[in-house]
Amino acid sequence: MVAAPCNSTLPRHVAIIMDGNGRWAAKRHLPRQAGHVAGVNAVREVVRAACDIDIENLTLYAFSSENWKRPAMEVGALMGLFRLYFRNDMDELVERGARVRIIGNRSRVEEDIRRMIEDAERRTLSNAGINLTFAFDYGGQEEIAAAARELARAAAEGRLDPETITPELVSSRLFTSGLPEPDLVIRTSGERRLSNFLLWQSAYAELMFVETMWPDFGRQEFLDALDKFTQRERRFGALPESAA
Numbered sequence: 001m002v003a004a005p006c007n008s009t010l011p012r013h014v015a016i017i018m019d020g021n022g023r024w025a026a027k028r029h030l031p032r033q034a035g036h037v038a039g040v041n042a043v044r045e046v047v048r049a050a051c052d053i054d055i056e057n058l059t060l061y062a063f064s065s066e067n068w069k070r071p072a073m074e075v076g077a078l079m080g081l082f083r084l085y086f087r088n089d090m091d092e093l094v095e096r097g098a099r100v101r102i103i104g105n106r107s108r109v110e111e112d113i114r115r116m117i118e119d120a121e122r123r124t125l126s127n128a129g130i131n132l133t134f135a136f137d138y139g140g141q142e143e144i145a146a147a148a149r150e151l152a153r154a155a156a157e158g159r160l161d162p163e164t165i166t167p168e169l170v171s172s173r174l175f176t177s178g179l180p181e182p183d184l185v186i187r188t189s190g191e192r193r194l195s196n197f198l199l200w201q202s203a204y205a206e207l208m209f210v211e212t213m214w215p216d217f218g219r220q221e222f223l224d225a226l227d228k229f230t231q232r233e234r235r236f237g238a239l240p241e242s243a244a
């Protein structure tokens with residue numbers, strides 16, 4: 001068992017692409033939905049671990065803007081699980097002091113889910129514990145395009161000088177405004193791509209691809225990933241400390 005890395009080396013923001021539910025189920029001759037159900041347990045375990053070791057920000061990719069392309073039955077099952085998770089786990093999240101936020105395009109989700117999301121955000125707004133963000137109906141390109149649209153509108157209406165557009169200003173118009181950029185992005189299931197997740201925000205994130213399918217990813221795998229993170233050398237374009 002690996003102990004939790006000491007606080008000074010902890011990433012401030014961990015983001016996870018929770019992938020592999022379908023393959024986890026297929027391997028057990030179960031329907032894909034069973035993999036998603038098991039995936040919710042992994043969410044619970046990782047959120048608890050992150051709270052226990054005081055990770056400041058955890059962002060979980062739960063449903064992409066492209067996941068609408070899946071069969072209606074699977075989309076329906078995922079929506080149902082999202083509802084269930086919020087219904088069952090909100091009290092614990094409130095108790096743990098989590099501040100819950102959902103990033104993504106809310107206009108496409110059903111009214112009751114939208115209300116549930118708003119309710120969760122309102123209920124936890126002044127909490128001072130972990131910032132727990134769910135990317136739900138989220139797409140990074142769409143997010144950047146929406147920010148560009150907003151800035152272009154302001155410029156067209158004479159409220160903004162285009163010369164003053166900086167990366168910081170663009171960042172402030174993204175869903176993640178106010179959150180630090182992710183230090184570590186983990187993707188489970190062995191796939192090596194971002195699938196439209198936090199494209200702008202991950203400019204200097206450490207990417208970690210692990211073979212474990214999401215339903216099998218738990219506290220220990222999370223701690224292992226944090227431990228590996230501490231061994232990475234981040235340079236941000238400068239020279240390593242030893243050479244500077």
Ligand code: IPE
Binds near residue numbers: 021024064
């Ligand atoms: C991740 O698991 C969950 C969502 C994308 C909602 P998948 O459903 O993508 O599982 P695989 O990749 O097919 O195994």
Ligand code: IPE
Binds near residue numbers: 018
């Ligand atoms: C990314 O996984 C989205 C989530 C984990 C929510 P996908 O399974 O949808 O990604 P692709 O299609 O393999 O790139």
Ligand code: MG
Binds near residue numbers: 020021
């Ligand atoms: Mg997948």
